[in-house]
Amino acid sequence: MFTKQRSRRFGVAITAAAAATVLALTGCASSGDGGGDSGGDGGDANLSVTFLPKNLGNPYFDTSSAGGQEAVEEFGGEFAEVGPTEASPTSQVSFIQTAAQQGVGALVVSANDPEAICDALDEASGAGVKVVTFDSDTNPECRDLFINQATAEGIAKIQVDLIAEQIGDEGQVAVLSASANATNQNAWIEMMEEELAANHPDIELVEVVYGDDDDQTSFDKTAALLQTYPELKGIISPTTVGIAAAARYLSTSEYQGQVALTGLGTPNQMREYVEDGTVTAFALWNPADLGYLAAYAAQALITGEITGEEGDTFEAGKLGSYEVGADGTVLLGDPYVFDADNIGDFDF
Amino acid sequence: MTATTAPPAPPAQPGSSAATRIVSHIFKARETGILIALLAVIVVATTVNPNFLFSSDGFRDLLLTPSLLLLVAVGQAIVIITRNVDLSVGSVLGLTAYLTGRLFIDLPGIPVIAVFLAGIAFGAILGLVNGALVAFARVPALVITLGTLYIYRGINVAWTGSDRINASDLPAAFRGLGTGQILFIPILTIIAVIVLVIAAWVLRNLRSGREFYAIGSDPDAAHLYGLRVTRRILTAFVLSGALAGLSGVLYAARYGTVSSAAGTGLELQAIGAAVIGGVAISGGVGTVWGAAIGAYLLLTINRALPIVGIQDFWQRAVVGALIIGAIVLDRVLALRQHRKLIEAREDVR
Numbered sequence: 001m002f003t004k005q006r007s008r009r010f011g012v013a014i015t016a017a018a019a020a021t022v023l024a025l026t027g028c029a030s031s032g033d034g035g036g037d038s039g040g041d042g043g044d045a046n047l048s049v050t051f052l053p054k055n056l057g058n059p060y061f062d063t064s065s066a067g068g069q070e071a072v073e074e075f076g077g078e079f080a081e082v083g084p085t086e087a088s089p090t091s092q093v094s095f096i097q098t099a100a101q102q103g104v105g106a107l108v109v110s111a112n113d114p115e116a117i118c119d120a121l122d123e124a125s126g127a128g129v130k131v132v133t134f135d136s137d138t139n140p141e142c143r144d145l146f147i148n149q150a151t152a153e154g155i156a157k158i159q160v161d162l163i164a165e166q167i168g169d170e171g172q173v174a175v176l177s178a179s180a181n182a183t184n185q186n187a188w189i190e191m192m193e194e195e196l197a198a199n200h201p202d203i204e205l206v207e208v209v210y211g212d213d214d215d216q217t218s219f220d221k222t223a224a225l226l227q228t229y230p231e232l233k234g235i236i237s238p239t240t241v242g243i244a245a246a247a248r249y250l251s252t253s254e255y256q257g258q259v260a261l262t263g264l265g266t267p268n269q270m271r272e273y274v275e276d277g278t279v280t281a282f283a284l285w286n287p288a289d290l291g292y293l294a295a296y297a298a299q300a301l302i303t304g305e306i307t308g309e310e311g312d313t314f315e316a317g318k319l320g321s322y323e324v325g326a327d328g329t330v331l332l333g334d335p336y337v338f339d340a341d342n343i344g345d346f347d348f
Numbered sequence: 349m350t351a352t353t354a355p356p357a358p359p360a361q362p363g364s365s366a367a368t369r370i371v372s373h374i375f376k377a378r379e380t381g382i383l384i385a386l387l388a389v390i391v392v393a394t395t396v397n398p399n400f401l402f403s404s405d406g407f408r409d410l411l412l413t414p415s416l417l418l419l420v421a422v423g424q425a426i427v428i429i430t431r432n433v434d435l436s437v438g439s440v441l442g443l444t445a446y447l448t449g450r451l452f453i454d455l456p457g458i459p460v461i462a463v464f465l466a467g468i469a470f471g472a473i474l475g476l477v478n479g480a481l482v483a484f485a486r487v488p489a490l491v492i493t494l495g496t497l498y499i500y501r502g503i504n505v506a507w508t509g510s511d512r513i514n515a516s517d518l519p520a521a522f523r524g525l526g527t528g529q530i531l532f533i534p535i536l537t538i539i540a541v542i543v544l545v546i547a548a549w550v551l552r553n554l555r556s557g558r559e560f561y562a563i564g565s566d567p568d569a570a571h572l573y574g575l576r577v578t579r580r581i582l583t584a585f586v587l588s589g590a591l592a593g594l595s596g597v598l599y600a601a602r603y604g605t606v607s608s609a610a611g612t613g614l615e616l617q618a619i620g621a622a623v624i625g626g627v628a629i630s631g632g633v634g635t636v637w638g639a640a641i642g643a644y645l646l647l648t649i650n651r652a653l654p655i656v657g658i659q660d661f662w663q664r665a666v667v668g669a670l671i672i673g674a675i676v677l678d679r680v681l682a683l684r685q686h687r688k689l690i691e692a693r694e695d696v697r
Contacts, residue, residue: 057609220651241607273515
């Protein structure tokens with residue numbers, strides 16, 4: 001009897017503790033809202049900039065947000081980062097709505113889907129929020145500016161050039177992409193196909209597979225590719241998660257050194273595989289610069305220095321002066337090639 | 349109580365011997381169907397592309413790929429047998445995988461065995477939280493573990509932050525565990541099979557193991573009978589957490605890269621594996637063998653579909669159809685057994 005009573009009382013305590021946790025969690029969320037509000041009504045130019053990456057906990061976006069934060073601190077604004085934990089098409093909508101309600105000055109978004117978040121962005125624009133997309137664009141009418149890390153042509157060309165060089169300009173290659181509806185990856189792959197057809201007639205692109213930007217899925221898709229195409233000479237993976245997973249698989253497989261791998265990766269992720277010879281060279285831009293430029297573009301929009309028209313120019317701190325191109329696009333520059341000689345100079 | 353234990357053969361039956369009983373048990377077992385399906389998938393994929401089985405990478409991957417899911421599915425099966433469910437296993441795996449990397453970074457030279465123990469213990473603690481909330485607060489496990497799924501993942505995102513474990517952070521000897529082989533059998537698979545055999549033996553032969561089934565069949569009756577229901581449920585969740593923790597350590601060894609998204613969605617795969625393998629979602633029925641074969645079937649189908657030439661987009665649909673098929677089959681078998689039992693009762697009268 002005694003034990004039974006005690007266990008029941010313990011049960012009540014646990015329930016109370018659980019309830020307290022829930023209260024604490026709700027408390028956290030509402031205090032977060034409050035912080036945003038106070039940022040909203042400060043001063044004549046509302047320099048609060050909220051970054052909304054595809055997902056949180058993604059090292060690529062952590063680097064870009066760090067660049068954005070650096071820029072925002074330089075021009076004396078207020079930086080915030082919000083985002084979903086998973087990069088699914090509609091997961092960003094609620095964050096856009098919340099930011100609009102908080103009245104932030106500008107929203108800097110990497111879109112998980114070109115269409116799905118458009119309505120939410122339109123509402124935000126209606127509420128006076130400037131919308132800058134970076135890394136992955138929405139439809140042009142849904143935002144003020146797009147900060148393009150590199151032109152699709154430039155990215156596609158550098159990857160095709162790298163793989164052509166590594167496999168001797170002939171043989172079968174495959175692409176390991178992110179999710180099947182990822183805007184930028186799809187555009188790049190289309191360009192790669194054109195570039196291959198135009199300038200590398202002996203290279204055959206046999207298949208495009210999707211690893212969903214998940215280590216495990218990308219890993220297994222790489223294994224399937226190698227098995228399905230015994231003649232495969234190379235893999236292009238235009239996504240940082242994909243290339244690392246593919247490199248990990250290749251480095252322990254019988255195909256190490258026989259199947260070339262290139263694509264877009266970060267130096268920290270790829271260091272091991274460049275050193276052990278699995279990967280010769282890969283490309284990327286500097287995501288920190290990308291976030292930095294996006295933040296300065298947001299500031300220029302907020303202060304009214306530019307409106308996002310073609311031909312507008314603005315200063316972006318240490319990166320210098322930039323001009324808005326067609327369709328409200330600002331180009332960061334050419335992709336950068338990392339190899340065994342220079343990888344030691346980078347840490348991101 | 350369970351559809352998988354063979355009914356004792358009537359002594360009058362002619363020609364009944366231990367051997368025929370074993371054979372008939374094998375044919376009647378729910379797991380046999382799944383095993384045949386698994387073999388069929390392997391045969392078809394190998395016919396289309398001999399590399400699926402006969403290349404050294406192919407053979408290794410066949411055994412290796414499902415090993416992590418196998419461990420998690422075994423824990424999940426034990427929890428489901430007690431008429432509960434553990435949705436937090438994916439998040440537990442993610443947290444322990446990151447912990448593994450952090451231990452190697454923050455404590456250089458830490459022995460690999462210590463990291464394994466730390467991962468298992470950490471997983472067990474996370475499982476204990478689930479178990480305590482379910483057993484003492486008497487809230488459905490579905491709700492509690494859905495909550496801890498998000499809480500554990502949230503902690504993981506907060507803890508990982510801008511960081512990530514890279515392959516170069518982990519010692520080569522540890523990473524070797526993820527892909528190494530002993531006599532052509534991957535080390536990871538050996539670990540998974542040892543765990544599986546122990547779990548299967550305990551569940552089948554020990555009193556404590558049988559009590560899981562009793563609790564899952566009828567929790568109230570088990571309580572009235574004097575079984576220590578709370579303690580068994582706690583044990584089930586601790587085991588599930590510890591196995592997810594072990595898989596977390598092995599995840600780091602195998603994939604080399606750990607981000608805060610590691611293991612996302614794994615809980616559904618684990619439940620899928622258990623259900624496909626004949627573990628009834630309503631508790632009290634099924635074996636860890638079934639869950640293990642289910643895990644192999646699920647991931648082998650995933651690997652075979654691209655080789656057979658089925659498009660990426662359809663692969664998930666096929667897996668979904670498989671899960672629904674397994675549940676329908678379960679239901680049909682249950683109804684048939686119910687009818688047979690009624691007939692048997694009528695005959696006795």
